[in-house]
Amino acid sequence: MITIILKRILLAIPVLIAVATLTFFLIKQAPGGPFDAEKAVSPQVLKNLNAAYNLDASEWEQYTDYMTGIAQGDFGPSFRYPGRSVTEMILTGLPVTFELAIYAILIALIIGVFSGVLAALKRNTILDFIPMAIAMIGICVPTFLMGPLLVLIFGINLELLPVSGWNQIPGDKLLPSLTLGFAYAAYIARLSRGGMLEVLNQDFIRTARAKGLSETAIVTKHAMQGGLLPVVSFLGPAIAGLLAGSFVVETIFQIPGLGRFYVEAAFNRDYTMILGTTIFFSAMIVFFNLMSDIAALWLNPRSRDES
Amino acid sequence: MSNNSSLWSDAVGRLLKNKAAMVGAIILILLIGCAILAPVIAPYSYSFQNLDLGASPPSSEHLLGTDILGRDLLSRILYGARISLLVGFVATGVALVIGVSWGIVAGYFGGRVDQIMMRIVDVLYGLPFIIFIILLMVIFGRNLWLLFGAIGAVEWLTMARIVRGQVMSLKNQEFVLAAQAMGISNLSMFRRHLLPNILGPIAVYATLTIPQVMLLESFLSFLGLGIQPPMSSWGTLIKDGVESMEEYSWLLIYPGITFTITLFALNFFGDGLRDALDPKTSDN
Numbered sequence A: 001m002i003t004i005i006l007k008r009i010l011l012a013i014p015v016l017i018a019v020a021t022l023t024f025f026l027i028k029q030a031p032g033g034p035f036d037a038e039k040a041v042s043p044q045v046l047k048n049l050n051a052a053y054n055l056d057a058s059e060w061e062q063y064t065d066y067m068t069g070i071a072q073g074d075f076g077p078s079f080r081y082p083g084r085s086v087t088e089m090i091l092t093g094l095p096v097t098f099e100l101a102i103y104a105i106l107i108a109l110i111i112g113v114f115s116g117v118l119a120a121l122k123r124n125t126i127l128d129f130i131p132m133a134i135a136m137i138g139i140c141v142p143t144f145l146m147g148p149l150l151v152l153i154f155g156i157n158l159e160l161l162p163v164s165g166w167n168q169i170p171g172d173k174l175l176p177s178l179t180l181g182f183a184y185a186a187y188i189a190r191l192s193r194g195g196m197l198e199v200l201n202q203d204f205i206r207t208a209r210a211k212g213l214s215e216t217a218i219v220t221k222h223a224m225q226g227g228l229l230p231v232v233s234f235l236g237p238a239i240a241g242l243l244a245g246s247f248v249v250e251t252i253f254q255i256p257g258l259g260r261f262y263v264e265a266a267f268n269r270d271y272t273m274i275l276g277t278t279i280f281f282s283a284m285i286v287f288f289n290l291m292s293d294i295a296a297l298w299l300n301p302r303s304r305d306e307s
Numbered sequence B: 001m002s003n004n005s006s007l008w009s010d011a012v013g014r015l016l017k018n019k020a021a022m023v024g025a026i027i028l029i030l031l032i033g034c035a036i037l038a039p040v041i042a043p044y045s046y047s048f049q050n051l052d053l054g055a056s057p058p059s060s061e062h063l064l065g066t067d068i069l070g071r072d073l074l075s076r077i078l079y080g081a082r083i084s085l086l087v088g089f090v091a092t093g094v095a096l097v098i099g100v101s102w103g104i105v106a107g108y109f110g111g112r113v114d115q116i117m118m119r120i121v122d123v124l125y126g127l128p129f130i131i132f133i134i135l136l137m138v139i140f141g142r143n144l145w146l147l148f149g150a151i152g153a154v155e156w157l158t159m160a161r162i163v164r165g166q167v168m169s170l171k172n173q174e175f176v177l178a179a180q181a182m183g184i185s186n187l188s189m190f191r192r193h194l195l196p197n198i199l200g201p202i203a204v205y206a207t208l209t210i211p212q213v214m215l216l217e218s219f220l221s222f223l224g225l226g227i228q229p230p231m232s233s234w235g236t237l238i239k240d241g242v243e244s245m246e247e248y249s250w251l252l253i254y255p256g257i258t259f260t261i262t263l264f265a266l267n268f269f270g271d272g273l274r275d276a277l278d279p280k281t282s283d284n
Helices: A002-028 A043-052 A059-071 A086-121 A126-140 A143-157 A174-200 A203-210 A215-227 A229-252 A258-268 A271-299 A301-306 B002-017 B019-036 B073-109 B111-125 B129-140 B144-170 B174-181 B186-222 B234-243 B250-277 B279-283
Strands: none
Touching: A002 A059, A002 A271, A002 B129, A086 A126, A086 A174, A086 A215, A086 A229, A086 A258, A086 A271, A126 A174, A126 B250, A143 A174, A143 A229, A143 B186, A143 B234, A143 B250, A174 A215, A174 A229, A203 A215, A215 A229, A229 A258, A229 A271, A229 B129, A229 B186, A258 A271, A258 B129, A271 B129, B002 B019, B002 B250, B019 B073, B019 B250, B073 B111, B073 B144, B073 B186, B073 B234, B073 B250, B111 B144, B129 B144, B129 B186, B144 B186, B174 B186, B186 B234, B186 B250, B234 B250
8 A cells, every 4th residue: 555655646746747837838828928017117127127037037947947946935926916925925825725624624524424424324214305405405506606695694684694804703704614615515415325325235234233233333333434435535626626616715705815816816917826826726636635545545445455 | 229229218218207307307408498599588688788777676677687787687697598508518518529539549448558548537637627727718818719628628537537437348348349350440449339339328427517517617707717798607697696796686696596406407417317327326
């Protein structure tokens, strides 16, 4: 198993370099320079600006400079906000997005696993149908609709919860986390129901029953380990989805996180910021996929024994 | 061939018995009809403005009300259906063409070719594609056809995996060996022998890809990176609705309901199709 993990890690490095390279040269194709917006810049000033941001060097030189910078954690200066570096902006946004994502995934896991396992155990009863119907709603109502609807109901009509901001008023973290977590709760509920149903029919569960174990012990000790495997493998891709969801949720709730910075950078054509966040996001996603693969390998005794 | 057609007629029978799938199918047919006939049945043009009227709640003249510029919401939803469904079908078509060709080639040739091709798929799976689509839209402008291509280029990966698996299980069967022995060219092998036998899974997965593609498009439009005004997709309508939902909640609610019902219909129909074509998996 260790060789598999090492292989995965070794594969991740060239992938990240390829992503960084591709993004860098894609961005260079973008029409218009970063200083086009400043009206009536004299040629001398433009020349100085270009020199200051190293834009007068050859493309190859810029590329090697940039890559060495990234290797040292330096994503260069922001084109849009003079004096601020991309690294600095990523570091201010990251904790916020990270916190939001953690809450969302916790909500998704708690609601999803609980209702999925329950639905599998009480198959074809009301406790199966109702959670699964709600899960279908969760999958069909996109985040950008769920968020505003929750705001409309709990924030504006019932005036129960604050509708924007992060860490300013007590309770302002609830709606964004719920919005982001709900869709994943739905997926996880379906996955854990399916996984549990498959496991519950297997021989080792019958053996456990025959041994006279309590139903709780059978479910928590024996069935869930295998039954929740699909959930574990889903967590990696889910993180990628959560990041995309954070674009929307942070925009709706005006949360100063990475997702909102990214969308703003895309609008402002802040190319260094786009470049930096893209590479950063990719690194995070590759990392989380790796983690979820390793966890799934470790939980699955068959692949654990293989090597 | 007779065996094959009975598989399909069995499947149709099962599909017709599945109520959720049939309701989904009827809704979809209605929607597609409305989208095609939008210029005929829409009471107003999607860009006709009545600034004096402004935003007005649903009335007999404007069944679903009007937006801030006095444009009829029902007409905009009908025209939006054209864009949203068009994106859904075209981008899924792009994904289908790439994914099926990739999967057939990888599965049929096997060995090293297969390893390299599927490793590429594995690597692409792990990348943040949504970010790349945003990047492309920023760099090359918000072009409808680019949007189709970009979304399609993202959604083909799972299709390639499914098709490869199917082809691998087919390629050692007698009819394939017989065709090989007759010296058939690779291209006609793919087209005449392999493709017809994997149409089922392809149809199922394609139906389930359409709602995902539509979600992706509306997600981009919601962020302002997709369809540009005065054209509207359901995503842009929802975006506009969110901006004014405090005063004019109908502008959010009706497009939202339409979009959600469509996604429901597509998902139910896709699930029904899967159960009908592959009864084994119907438990999941």
